[in-house]
Amino acid sequence: MPRIRGSRAGRRRRTAVVAVLVTGSAMLTGPDPAAAGGAPPSPPAVPRLDWSRCVPGSAFDCATAKVPLDHDDPGGRTIELAVVRRKATDPERRVGTLFFNPGGPGGPGTVQMPQNYTSFPQEVRERFDIVSWDPRGVGSSTAVNCFASPAESAEWNASHPAGFPVGEKERAAFTASYEELGRRCERRDPELLRHVSTADTARDLDLLLAAVGEDRLTYLGISYGTMLGATYANLFPDKVRAMILDGNWDPRAWTNDASDEDPRLTSFQRLGSDRGAAETLEEFLTLCGAATTDRCAFSAGSPQATRAKFEELMVRLRKQPVHGWTYAGTVAAAVNGFYVVHPGWTRLAATLQDLWQGRAPAPAPLPPPPAVPEPDPYLGEEQATAVFCGDSPHPRDPAAHHPLEELSAARAGDVGRFWVWSSGGCATWPAVADHRYRGPWDRPTARPVLVVGTTYDPSTPFSGARAMAAELADARLLTLRGHGHTALLNPSSCVRAHESRYLVDGTLPPPGATCEQDTPPFGAPRPSGGVSTGGGGTAGALS
Template structure:
């Protein structure tokens, strides 16, 4: 059966007005305290500000510490959780402006490990004028995490072992066919029950991004800043947007790089949207399909000397990719021999392609190969000989509970009884082979005990902030589509969009000196780029 061209339909984000501002005035005091109107009866005294000493052993050039924050902001003097922090002091302390907080997204990426790599991608003046601080959000990394499995010590190694024992036999990538899909759903339902039964700290009920935003405001106070300076990439943009609307008067400067549309993500813009899985509502499948289109066109134009997978022209390269996908549908492909052999079925291969599209430019600090990486990897599949069937790859990624705690709390998800195989078919119809890979990640939330819903913030998203918010985005982002960044900039009461006509996920990870210059001026002295400003990336793929 011939495969359709992979071009995805255009995702259009409506421009929003601000109809809720008048109604919001009655709740302004509660929102400034970081509580939604629903929490009015639970308004409580301010929580204590953590005392930081930055005295823990850390990576060279960095300082580390642990902050204690309330488990439940309705009980600010009750039980606490630990947050792991890392700081790079400003190079020029005499002219230091303050602290720039950084969140890399995920959800589930520890800031303590991400900051050292990200710091060197920032303009030199930002490293000179700001202390750079990252932290592991509650439930993540070295901060207090969920206990989902009974063990004698309750340490993280024991939790990871229990998680892998439960999930290790699942298919890599996502499930294909009724048997795998049933196995997948059953395993994640059991994981949810395990977390509900063994959560001895009560953390499960307090893992929303709104709780992380409240933590961030305490950390702002702990470093002595009157207002927050913040850089969030990918899902870190959702944290930034949440903070800006819970604490609008406390924003000094905020850059949201490669943003998720918060309305589409949290609730959907229409009842029909709300019935879809969140990544489909946000258009991630469409974004990845467009990015794959671009990759195949540019790989084909580059010829084999520039892109190993090139068949000499864009059209021939598309046909070659379609033939490779047909082969994967017929059976798995094993690359390499002996202990180095790796077997890929269609799901594992598609998931790998999607991830390799994140970095369109080589970035030395991240060790990323740029789009030469997916070109070489696809060619290795293409040239792999037909071999006897090998065992399919299995094993869920590590730290699933750390990801799901926030992911499942923050957004409306289809219920356990929803037909996710039909959603996968819909995604494939509109986005090609990459589509189903955006459905099954949030199926994991179908039976998750998301008690944190009472703390979740789902709008309004147009509170007037003390300072403008700068949204930055690549037009060819393969994860959060450019239209989502545009929608966020339009939704925010004081948003400004800076466009980079480039590819890859996040501008920070796919550099543009033009964009970096505007970001630097904005963070240092508040100067926004001109409206409608478009920058170019430093390099195009396969240049």
């Protein structure tokens, strides 16, 4: 599940890169040996995957793949990728392998694919081996880890405020904290920091595809995973069998339209995450206010009264935290709480009501023990920072962030402040990615791509789905009228049916198709999970 960290348990911060070299029709950073007069490098060896049960009694298999640190230097240093697989439950009808990326950046597939396995459509689980992996730099793969011990990591986490900095003193502490993080990371493994870009991971994915014995990719990526999928589709367009991109980032906004010279806004401002979160907050307060308090504990009896109540609570928290809950920490908790409607919105409403009444919010109930034990890798904030900051241009002056915060606050309110500072650490990040894909995004793919967008998404606004569908050479947009971050994590039977047909035999949803979520916020489940509307259209049979 994609995570935006707003607490000391972990926050995602990001940074920028510069320099570009055009190689062929793809814009990639880094040297080109052939252009320099040397022979092109030999292709990297296909990794060998020796599968075994992740733990005794598990239904999941694990393996380790060795890949080059630098794909342009296949004979040089190698790194390891941790890979996980759940085999098709109906092997007689197996179609192939579905690769899954859970987003982030920094999402560990070895953890999040098993956690979310039952969210995949039943027919997909029956007919595909589902494979995921911890991308380079992350989790149980060769990871960016800038601390000698958990105690050091915890000490660093405590050196800056929860959520985002408020006031000049906290902004200074924030900047100093992330400068220190950059120094630590640069000392420990500077070479790795320069080779964790999305393009590097797309090339890893191509090697994993060969490692499972297939030559065409079937893929599902959510959130940041949509950028990985779009990058792969344009680096290896002839290898796309079927690709679902759910919760999309606008690729031109991500690369700043291939211009690093003047990144006036942060990445998340260009992506519109602040506006998406503001629209989702407005929906939360409207729907909560229209519900009774037994369905939404924070309801004040009407949408207008509930909005006023929220605004007053923010004013109170600015003046005085409640049992350690600060204004900034509460805003971060709200954005996090919007991601998964059930149970996130109900729990968020209860938290806000506790704070309104001056009580310490009750901790969220612990989930039941997983049926399958899962890996528990180190997932420090520096892992996402290294990926994010190596790919997307960002203001390099820490002093620029406070004016940008005020800009986002003017257009998106409290949640805008959160999104600006979510990449604030990028200003002082020391590394520059050696390779980064910068377009084009419209190379014709062997098969069309299915783009799924949710109308009220607090992280990847619906505008990103529209942009992704428009940028790709051949894509079909499926609209989910609903709330939360990605359709995978906020179920719609309608979306699942379309995705199953597309992945199995290539049938696209009709043009203009629209679905609804099975259970709306604070409401009773719909009997059918929504309906699809639109004209006809297919992609043709797949094999």
